[in-house]
Amino acid sequence: MIRRWVQRRAAERPDRSVRVGQLKDHRIMAEVLGRLCYFIFSHLAVPLLRAHFYATEAEPGGMQTIYFRKNVWHFMRSRADCGFLHLCLSPNETTSASTASLGRKGSFANRPVPPGLRRLRAAASSRATPRVRWVPKRRGFRPLLSGLAKSEARRCPKQKSVLSVLASLRSSAVDVLGHSILGQHEVYRKLLDALVALKTIWKDGAAPELFVAVADLRHCYDQIMHEPLLRRIQEVPLQPKYWIVPVSLQRPGALLPRAWDLALPEGTSLQEVAASPQCPLALQRDELLVAPRCAAQRASGMLEVSKTEVLRLLTSVVRSSEVQLDTQRDPSASCAPKYRFTRGIPQGSHFSPFLCALHMSSGDAQLPAEVLESLRSHRSALVRLVDDFLFISTDAARCCDFLSCLAQPGNPYGGDLNRRKVAANFRLLDHPNTDGRPRFRAAGPKRRRVDAALATPRSVEATGARNSSVLRGVPAQKMYQKVKEPQ
Numbered sequence: 001m002i003r004r005w006v007q008r009r010a011a012e013r014p015d016r017s018v019r020v021g022q023l024k025d026h027r028i029m030a031e032v033l034g035r036l037c038y039f040i041f042s043h044l045a046v047p048l049l050r051a052h053f054y055a056t057e058a059e060p061g062g063m064q065t066i067y068f069r070k071n072v073w074h075f076m077r078s079r080a081d082c083g084f085l086h087l088c089l090s091p092n093e094t095t096s097a098s099t100a101s102l103g104r105k106g107s108f109a110n111r112p113v114p115p116g117l118r119r120l121r122a123a124a125s126s127r128a129t130p131r132v133r134w135v136p137k138r139r140g141f142r143p144l145l146s147g148l149a150k151s152e153a154r155r156c157p158k159q160k161s162v163l164s165v166l167a168s169l170r171s172s173a174v175d176v177l178g179h180s181i182l183g184q185h186e187v188y189r190k191l192l193d194a195l196v197a198l199k200t201i202w203k204d205g206a207a208p209e210l211f212v213a214v215a216d217l218r219h220c221y222d223q224i225m226h227e228p229l230l231r232r233i234q235e236v237p238l239q240p241k242y243w244i245v246p247v248s249l250q251r252p253g254a255l256l257p258r259a260w261d262l263a264l265p266e267g268t269s270l271q272e273v274a275a276s277p278q279c280p281l282a283l284q285r286d287e288l289l290v291a292p293r294c295a296a297q298r299a300s301g302m303l304e305v306s307k308t309e310v311l312r313l314l315t316s317v318v319r320s321s322e323v324q325l326d327t328q329r330d331p332s333a334s335c336a337p338k339y340r341f342t343r344g345i346p347q348g349s350h351f352s353p354f355l356c357a358l359h360m361s362s363g364d365a366q367l368p369a370e371v372l373e374s375l376r377s378h379r380s381a382l383v384r385l386v387d388d389f390l391f392i393s394t395d396a397a398r399c400c401d402f403l404s405c406l407a408q409p410g411n412p413y414g415g416d417l418n419r420r421k422v423a424a425n426f427r428l429l430d431h432p433n434t435d436g437r438p439r440f441r442a443a444g445p446k447r448r449r450v451d452a453a454l455a456t457p458r459s460v461e462a463t464g465a466r467n468s469s470v471l472r473g474v475p476a477q478k479m480y481q482k483v484k485e486p487q
Contacts, residue, residue, distance in 0.1 A: 089339035145348035168263035178361030194381030213399040217415030220387035239265040363412030396442040407438035
């Protein structure tokens with residue numbers, strides 16, 4: 001193939017002497033090498049990988065690709081599907097019966113369905129139902145539902161508007177999710193507010209030493225009970241009606257504005273929201289250009305969202321979510337059966353982080369009395385991203401009390417404490433009490449080395465690298481001085 005291509009190129013350029021096997025033209029050589037590499041990858045490497053391996057991304061970040069042999073992956077996937085089925089799912093009898101009787105009504109009830117039509121109906125039904133996709137973690141797998149967002153969009157055309165309403169709710173009712181945040185971009189704001197609150201308890205200008213503890217809960221999504229979560233959804237302080245106003249957010253250095261949908265309660269103008277303390281963060285730091293409403297959207301009623309619609313959508317995500325498991329099916333069946341969630345909430349929905357945070361907020365009031373008092377007096381701060389906890393306190397005993405509460409079998413948040421991911425900037429002892437209940441205790445400070453990139457030799461000599469209140473190489477006094485109160 002390459003020989004014929006070189007001969008054809010030589011015929012096109014008779015002014016240059018190009019012999020087969022001796023390529024003097026570097027441009028032709030580079031093109032030949034590129035075609036050869038493309039042929040090797042497209043006709044050899046990729047077909048071999050597809051025939052014998054299953055490729056998937058890995059957590060965290062999704063930037064790493066892992067290859068499994070297909071027989072090994074089928075074995076692990078079938079075991080994971082079986083465990084997920086017995087833990088969270090049950091057969092959906094109504095949907096299975098309606099699918100089986102599809103197209104058999106009236107005088108055509110006894111007429112057999114052609115095999116081709118049966119396969120087309122089964123394929124259409126399987127495309128409309130989300131499927132479980134397992135993503136490998138460092139230990140175990142995470143079940144993600146592929147196609148869930150499209151299924152919710154077909155079920156509720158106002159899905160994007162409901163997300164805007166929930167964003168407006170978080171701005172007006174700050175405590176609706178407790179100590180939860182919904183993204184990594186909110187971590188800095190939460191920590192800044194915590195450090196500013198800690199500055200109010202200084203005495204004689206001395207900055208207290210900070211004790212930090214990190215924890216993680218396993219099977220958080222899978223062990224959420226539906227009835228308490230549904231009661232919590234009905235208690236969400238929503239306004240009777242919201243209007244979706246399209247605005248354009250123009251940053252000072254940006255070339256193009258960013259389109260954004262703002263949900264306003266009925267009877268509230270955009271100027272009142274922008275001047276109120278509950279103004280969203282995006283409106284505080286960007287210049288606003290109000291976009292005109294679309295006449296077609298106003299005529300179709302897409303700009304109006306009621307409280308009933310929001311509650312109905314959140315309830316349907318919890319109760320009416322269906323899923324298919326390809327490995328848990330009858331070989332004689334034309335399509336995989338459908339299952340519904342009896343416990344837990346699906347991962348992969350746009351509303352899953354909000355529902356999980358809403359469930360976690362109900363456990364904040366059930367923490368130990370010492371921890372609650374420390375949080376109210378601003379001597380401690382709690383930040384929670386889904387099932388990851390960050391607890392900061394001026395007393396190591398409060399960190400131990402919080403970790404001991406998470407280690408209990410029936411902790412307020414549900415899930416099981418992952419002891420491998422428990423970490424602190426002081427020594428921790430995990431010894432149970434006399435009654436067998438788990439208990440964490442502080443055993444003195446760790447010997448921390450000062451990071452040379454963060455601390456100068458003068459600060460190390462002044463404070464001492466072993467007996468100072470240094471967190472990642474930065475003295476606590478200097479760290480507090482860098483914190484500025486928000487305007």
